[in-house]
Amino acid sequence: MSTAEQQAELHDIRDAVASLCARFPGEYWRALDRDCAYPTAFVDELTQSGFLASLIPQEYGGSGLGLRQASAILREIHLQGCNAGACHAQMYTMGTLLKHGSQDQKQRWLPGIASGDIRLQAFGVTEPTSGSDTMALRTTAVRDGDEYVLNGQKIWTSRAEHSDYMIVLARTTPADQIRKKGEGLSVFMLDMRECPGLTIRPIRTMMNHATTEVFFDNVRVPAENLIGVADQGFRHILDGMNAERILIASECLGDAEWFIRKASDYATERKVFGRPIGQNQGVQFPIARAYAQLKAAQLVVERAAVMFDRGQKCGEEANIGKLLASEASWAAAEACVQTFGGFAFAEEYDVERKFRETRLYQVAPISSNLILTYLAEHVLGMPRSY
Numbered sequence: 001m002s003t004a005e006q007q008a009e010l011h012d013i014r015d016a017v018a019s020l021c022a023r024f025p026g027e028y029w030r031a032l033d034r035d036c037a038y039p040t041a042f043v044d045e046l047t048q049s050g051f052l053a054s055l056i057p058q059e060y061g062g063s064g065l066g067l068r069q070a071s072a073i074l075r076e077i078h079l080q081g082c083n084a085g086a087c088h089a090q091m092y093t094m095g096t097l098l099k100h101g102s103q104d105q106k107q108r109w110l111p112g113i114a115s116g117d118i119r120l121q122a123f124g125v126t127e128p129t130s131g132s133d134t135m136a137l138r139t140t141a142v143r144d145g146d147e148y149v150l151n152g153q154k155i156w157t158s159r160a161e162h163s164d165y166m167i168v169l170a171r172t173t174p175a176d177q178i179r180k181k182g183e184g185l186s187v188f189m190l191d192m193r194e195c196p197g198l199t200i201r202p203i204r205t206m207m208n209h210a211t212t213e214v215f216f217d218n219v220r221v222p223a224e225n226l227i228g229v230a231d232q233g234f235r236h237i238l239d240g241m242n243a244e245r246i247l248i249a250s251e252c253l254g255d256a257e258w259f260i261r262k263a264s265d266y267a268t269e270r271k272v273f274g275r276p277i278g279q280n281q282g283v284q285f286p287i288a289r290a291y292a293q294l295k296a297a298q299l300v301v302e303r304a305a306v307m308f309d310r311g312q313k314c315g316e317e318a319n320i321g322k323l324l325a326s327e328a329s330w331a332a333a334e335a336c337v338q339t340f341g342g343f344a345f346a347e348e349y350d351v352e353r354k355f356r357e358t359r360l361y362q363v364a365p366i367s368s369n370l371i372l373t374y375l376a377e378h379v380l381g382m383p384r385s386y
């Protein structure tokens with residue numbers, strides 16, 4: 001495909017996403033936000049439209065698109081004032097299965113994930129005591145005949161109540177018995193639909209995110225649901241991190257653009273002291289600066305996506321893209337709030353809702369400090385700091 005054809009394809013995708021999003025205006029999100037309710041209608045439409053199956057190869061019923069196109073989908077959702085946080089995992093969590101699953105496992109699950117019959121929205125890695133230190137997680141999976149028995153707890157397992165399966169990372173070899181650093185954890189596809197011993201408790205958060213804590217009390221998972229190689233689960237999960245970072249960064253780009261458009265329009269219309277507030281440099285400079293941050297972040301994120309699609313190593317670009325994009329969206333959010341003045345705090349403008357939503361990205365799915373530690377150690381060659 002020529003560059004012009006690729007651009008036209010991205011344009012068409014964004015147009016189609018924009019018209020879907022137009023059916024889910026601010027009122028829709030505000031009502032859900034008030035009740036901490038899940039955007040089922042929105043997620044259903046995105047699923048039926050095939051957007052959430054964009055990264056699944058055509059042989060399994062997906063559209064076989066690349067990360068550039070998937071990024072364009074998520075970015076547009078956020079640019080339109082919607083939030084993909086309710087369903088973005090359906091797009092990329094299957095990456096671990098696609099890359100490390102056996103042929104049988106892929107045939108068994110991927111077509112259902114592509115059609116939406118199987119919801120794979122939940123990803124259980126983080127635990128209360130281990131936090132960013134994934135290798136310190138304590139949930140165990142002990143082999144018992146044809147099954148593994150899970151015991152332990154996860155936290156911040158988003159969308160667990162709206163998912164059929166969860167990708168779970170658990171310890172299969174005790175930490176003091178592993179041969180090599182980074183080993184001893186394994187990945188499982190856990191069917192949560194009929195799952196004795198599994199308890200899911202919602203956590204109320206500052207934004208509407210359907211996140212939960214999950215408890216495993218002798219939960220049995222068939223050994224055939226082990227994905228990839230036992231004890232190599234940490235590496236399998238790490239393999240999917242670049243895609244996740246690029247996709248989340250794309251959501252940040254969409255948020256940043258939403259805030260900048262909203263702020264510049266308001267600054268142009270709102271008159272105080274007999275002239276538009278946007279005529280004051282004190283109002284326009286923060287918006288213009290956030291725009292510059294957005295454009296810089298966009299260049300890195302797009303480059304990371306292109307490199308990913310070409311199969312090139314893109315850890316540096318994916319991490320920098322996520323860092324810069326999450327900072328750009330926050331700078332834009334700040335500028336937008338300041339521009340709206342008191343009206344930023346009124347629900348009806350959606351600014352306060354998006355402001356709460358976009359703050360997450362400097363913490364999850366990975367915090368900015370942990371990105372900096374990656375760059376310091378793996379790109380700049382400095383000593384590991386932790």
Ligand SMILES: Cc1cc2nc3c(=O)[nH]c(=O)nc-3n(C[C@H](O)[C@H](O)[C@H](O)COP(=O)(O)OP(=O)(O)OC[C@H]3O[C@@H](n4cnc5c(N)ncnc54)[C@H](O)[C@@H]3O)c2cc1C
Nearest residue numbers: 123124125126131132156157158364365366367369370386
């Ligand atoms: C709304 C929400 C949804 C989430 N969804 C999921 C999900 O679906 N699945 C999942 O598995 N997880 C999920 N997470 C968890 C998320 O990935 C973690 O919150 C994030 O990785 C940070 O871990 P932590 O909260 O334990 O912070 P901690 O690891 O306790 O860190 C706290 C602070 O200390 C800093 N810090 C820690 N160690 C260092 C160090 N060595 N050097 C410098 N700074 C350091 C961190 O940067 C951070 O700012 C979600 C979190 C939230 C809030």
